[in-house]
Each structure stands twice: as C-alpha cells, then as structure tokens.
Amino acid sequence: MSRFPDPARSRAVLIGVGHFPDAPRLADLPAVQENVAGLWRRLTDGATGVLDAEHCEVADPAGSTADLGRAIGRAAEEATDLLLIYYAGHGLVDDRGRLYLATSATRSQAPKYSALSVDLLREDLGGSGAAARVLILDCCFSGRAVEVMTGEDGLVDGQLSIAGTYTLTSTTANAPSYALAGERYTAFTGALLTALDSPRPLSLDEIYRSIAADLHSRGLPRPMQRATDTAADLALARGPAEPDGPRAVPVNEIRFHRGPAATRKQMTGGLGKMLGTMALFTAGLAVLLAVLNHDPGWLLAMPVWFGAISVLIALITAVTLFSTPREAELIIDRSGTTVRIRNKGEITYSSLIPWRDISHVGVLPPKRGSVNPRARQVYAGNHLLVVRLRPGVPYRETKGMLFSDQLHGLGYRVVATVGSFSADSAQILAALDRFAGDRVLHTEQEFLARDPRITPSMF
Structure with a gap:
C-alpha cells in the first residue's frame, strides 16, 4: 500500500540546468526549465501535492556547483521523512566511469572540478536522517547513478547500499537521454509528470512502470530504478494536479538600448x-x-x-x-556580452566578449573623485560594467578618467558605462546573473574577496 510523506518533515531540491556557458559542446536544454516548474507544481499543489512549498526548493540554474551542494546538504540535514533530489541537465562521465551532473559553471573537459559529483551526492543522501531518500536523474548516462547508489559493479567498491533509497533514472549507464524538439518537457520528465497526474496515487514502483511503458511505446531508451527497503511504496502525488498553464517563454538574451x-x-x-x-x-x-x-x-x-x-x-x-553615436546597445546572452554602436542605422562598432574569456564580471562605481556622488543621476549613470579577462585574452585599452589605472593594470577592462544603454546597475547585474553564472560579482567587497591583488583604494 502506498504511503505519503509527512510535509513538515520532508525536503526536496529540484535542479534544472539548461545553459552551459563554459562548455560550448553541451547543447542548451530549454525544456529543463519547464521540467522543474512542472514537477514543483505537482509536488506542492495544495490539493494533490505531498510537500510544503517552502520545503521544496528550486535551485538557481545559474548557481555554482558549491551553491547546489549547499542546497542539497541543507535539505539532507533537515529532512527526517522524505528527502527528494531531482536533477535535469547533462550527465558527464570521466575516464574512470564516474558520473557528474553538469552545472552552469561546468567545463566539459574537467567535470571533476566543475560539476556535481554523484559520488558526493551519494554521501549527502547516505548521511541524511531521512526515512526515505529519492534520487531522480534526467540526464545522459544517468543509469550509472543506480550503480553508485547501490555500490555495485565496482564504482564504489566496498561500500554498502543506502537503506531506504529509491533511485530513478531516465536511461541506462551508457545511453543518452532525450529532449525531443518542440516538446514542452524532456521525454523522461514528461512521462514522470504524466504518471503523477494519474487518477489514483501511484507508488514509486508504479511510477517507474508507467514511465517505462511510455518511453518504450515511443522507441526511447528504457529508464532504470533501484529500491532498498520500503522506499518503493512511497507516493509523490495524491492525484492529478490542475492542467499545465501556458508554456513559459525562454529568455535567450537581454538587451539594453539607448536611441x-x-x-x-x-x-x-x-x-x-x-x-x-x-x-x-x-x-x-x-x-x-x-x-x-x-x-x-x-x-x-x-x-x-x-x-x-x-x-x-x-x-x-x-x-x-x-x-554622439545615434544608438548604443548592450546585449547579454548565452554567448557573452556584446556592445554595438549604430550611426544612421549602420553598425559602426561591435565588440563581443565571450564568457569563456571572462574570469569575472560586475559593476563598479566611477573612480573616486571623478564624478560627484551628490549628482545622483549622473553618478549612477557613470557606473562601469567591468570584466576581468582571462590571461592572454586581447582587448582594447580602457584607461580613462572614470576607471582606476591600477585595476586596468591588473587585467580589468571597462565594457561601458551603464547609463550609455539607459540602464542602471541593478538591471545589468540581474541580466548577468541569468547568463554569466558564478562569474558575477555584485559588490566591491566581492571584487576584493575574489582578487587579493585589489585594494579598496583602487575603487
């Protein structure tokens, strides 16, 4: 017989990463945003959900590997009934066959140091006091997590299975997972949400069988599952939720324009x-x-x-x-930052700085003494969009009255003043947060913490 988790003693972390600025070989996955939204709505629905909304965290897709680790660790520590971890994105395998989950900061050639290790994820799940621990992975090679979670096939030699665990993966250890063109959800998560919308509550085992039948009928790779103890009897929904609302429109770029x-x-x-x-x-x-x-x-x-x-x-x-140039435009998107200047409709200047060339980026006030802070509008408009370029990346000189020569000497360059695009610092930083991942520095203190060569006198 199925049982429902206690909402007050349960925790969930839902992770969907669909953009990988440091790994151009990893294709964007716009459907994962819909995956996470659809799953969160079903888990927390007031009538048919099984979790409290405040205990079901949607992780920041632009968060660093450390950010995701902290969210998982916090949930693992707090949960005493159900601990649910869901991930949708790209799965990467190193030369020893170990599985990593890609984040916005992942470099495909170095997953060990830039992606979320399933081995470490296993430690958090194993160390949790939750009665039931559920791991759902929607990514390529996700079947390897079944081996990791049960200690089989030599991936974690000598380790025992984690009691009270249910692992559900979108595919086998060596097969890709699918996000079909034009579909709202990825193939696996779409089948999962259909199972959760069953007229009667389904246990995890029944959910698995429903997903497997759905994917098999479409000729897609079969999912995998492994359960220990009574975790298979757990149910994640009490019935069908309200129908899905309008499909979210993905934001592929943010433009700031001044005509x-x-x-x-x-x-x-x-x-x-x-x-x-x-x-x-x-x-x-x-x-x-x-x-x-x-x-x-x-x-x-x-x-x-x-x-x-x-x-x-x-x-x-x-x-x-x-x-004065007729038009100025700043574009922040998946590729990097682009500045364009037009005169009479013709582009007279264009400069793209790709994310792979940027160590960190942020907004700094104009150099002390260059603009009177009491002239608030002028002072705010002269805040500087600044990048720290990786060693060896060429870029034009940007020394000037508003910017510190010392910072320029340390490899920092001014992209433009924020007022050049009819924007303010908060708007620029919000756009950077969406596309630049953990490169973004929000305050002068964060610049100081990131680069020990900087002193407060340089601002």
Whole structure:
C-alpha cells in the first residue's frame, strides 16, 4: 500500500540546468526549465501535492556547483521523512566511469572540478536522517547513478547500499537521454509528470512502470530504478494536479538600448538645469558686485553675462549632440556580452566578449573623485560594467578618467558605462546573473574577496 510523506518533515531540491556557458559542446536544454516548474507544481499543489512549498526548493540554474551542494546538504540535514533530489541537465562521465551532473559553471573537459559529483551526492543522501531518500536523474548516462547508489559493479567498491533509497533514472549507464524538439518537457520528465497526474496515487514502483511503458511505446531508451527497503511504496502525488498553464517563454538574451531620442532628451534636460543654475549664479554675483561697488550698473551687465554663457553652453551641447553615436546597445546572452554602436542605422562598432574569456564580471562605481556622488543621476549613470579577462585574452585599452589605472593594470577592462544603454546597475547585474553564472560579482567587497591583488583604494 502506498504511503505519503509527512510535509513538515520532508525536503526536496529540484535542479534544472539548461545553459552551459563554459562548455560550448553541451547543447542548451530549454525544456529543463519547464521540467522543474512542472514537477514543483505537482509536488506542492495544495490539493494533490505531498510537500510544503517552502520545503521544496528550486535551485538557481545559474548557481555554482558549491551553491547546489549547499542546497542539497541543507535539505539532507533537515529532512527526517522524505528527502527528494531531482536533477535535469547533462550527465558527464570521466575516464574512470564516474558520473557528474553538469552545472552552469561546468567545463566539459574537467567535470571533476566543475560539476556535481554523484559520488558526493551519494554521501549527502547516505548521511541524511531521512526515512526515505529519492534520487531522480534526467540526464545522459544517468543509469550509472543506480550503480553508485547501490555500490555495485565496482564504482564504489566496498561500500554498502543506502537503506531506504529509491533511485530513478531516465536511461541506462551508457545511453543518452532525450529532449525531443518542440516538446514542452524532456521525454523522461514528461512521462514522470504524466504518471503523477494519474487518477489514483501511484507508488514509486508504479511510477517507474508507467514511465517505462511510455518511453518504450515511443522507441526511447528504457529508464532504470533501484529500491532498498520500503522506499518503493512511497507516493509523490495524491492525484492529478490542475492542467499545465501556458508554456513559459525562454529568455535567450537581454538587451539594453539607448536611441537618439533618449540621448537628446537627457542632454537637453541637463542643458536646462545648467542654464537655470548659471542664471541664479550670475544674478547673485551681479547683486553682490553692485552692493560691494555701490554701482547699480553691475545689475545691467547681468543679462549680457548670462547671454554669453548660455550661447557658449548651447554651442558645446550642439556639438556634443552631433558627435554622439545615434544608438548604443548592450546585449547579454548565452554567448557573452556584446556592445554595438549604430550611426544612421549602420553598425559602426561591435565588440563581443565571450564568457569563456571572462574570469569575472560586475559593476563598479566611477573612480573616486571623478564624478560627484551628490549628482545622483549622473553618478549612477557613470557606473562601469567591468570584466576581468582571462590571461592572454586581447582587448582594447580602457584607461580613462572614470576607471582606476591600477585595476586596468591588473587585467580589468571597462565594457561601458551603464547609463550609455539607459540602464542602471541593478538591471545589468540581474541580466548577468541569468547568463554569466558564478562569474558575477555584485559588490566591491566581492571584487576584493575574489582578487587579493585589489585594494579598496583602487575603487
């Protein structure tokens, strides 16, 4: 007979990684975002789910291997009834046959140091006090996890099976897993969600048989499972959840754009403020000189002064407007960061910095003393999008009034000021978080922690 987990004593971590900026050989998997959303909704549905929403964590897909490890470790420590770990993404195998789960920071040639080891995952599951531990893997070669979790076939010689464990994998030890073009979910997880939507609650063994029949009917690799003790009797849903909502639209890039209208508006607005300030200044100066010299003629000279200064400012603004690039665009996507400048619709400058060339990236304020912080709008617009390039990567010189020469000497380069694209620091950082993984540094303190050569005086 199936049993349901106690929501208060159960924990789950759902991991779906679909983009691998450091491993161009690993294809993007947009369906895994839908996988995680669909599974989370069924596990936590108010009427038919078996878990509390606050105890079912969806891991950040851009999180580092360490971030994912911390989430798994925390869940393993807190769970006393059910511990559920789900992963969808790419599976990698090293030259000794060990399975690794790819993260956004994974380098396909070095999975040992940049991916999540299933051997280590086994340790967290084995060390948990949960009565039932369920591992579901939707990735290539995932069948190897069955061997790891049971200590068979020499992968973990001398280790015993973990009691109370159910391992369910999308394929065998040596076969690929499938994400079919145009499908909302990957093949395995789609079959899993169909099983969870059964009119009556299915045990894990029944879920496995339902998935196996579904995949077999489509000529796809068979899934694998292995159970110890009574874990196979566990149920993960009480019945069908509400039908799936509209399909999420994947975000493939984020663009920041500043056209000629925005440039003119800002500059003419600044001109108005400047003229107003100059008018008050010249009026005050004229009154002061008239009083000090006992000569009201100084008051008559004020319009002449103001007019001359206004003409000079207007000429400078007109020249600047004429020479300012018509359009500026920053594109942050799966490949890296791209800056494009257009004049009259034609691209006059384009620069792509791929993620593989970037050690870390972030936004820094302009160099101390270069911009008055009290001019908040100007100061915010002059924050700098900065990259630290990997050794040997060529890039143009970006020394200047706003950027520290010391940082430039350490290999840091300015991509642009954030105001050049009608953006602010928070918007730029949010876009970087989506695509750049753990390269992103959010504060000056994080820059200091990442690079011991930097001192606070360099900012």
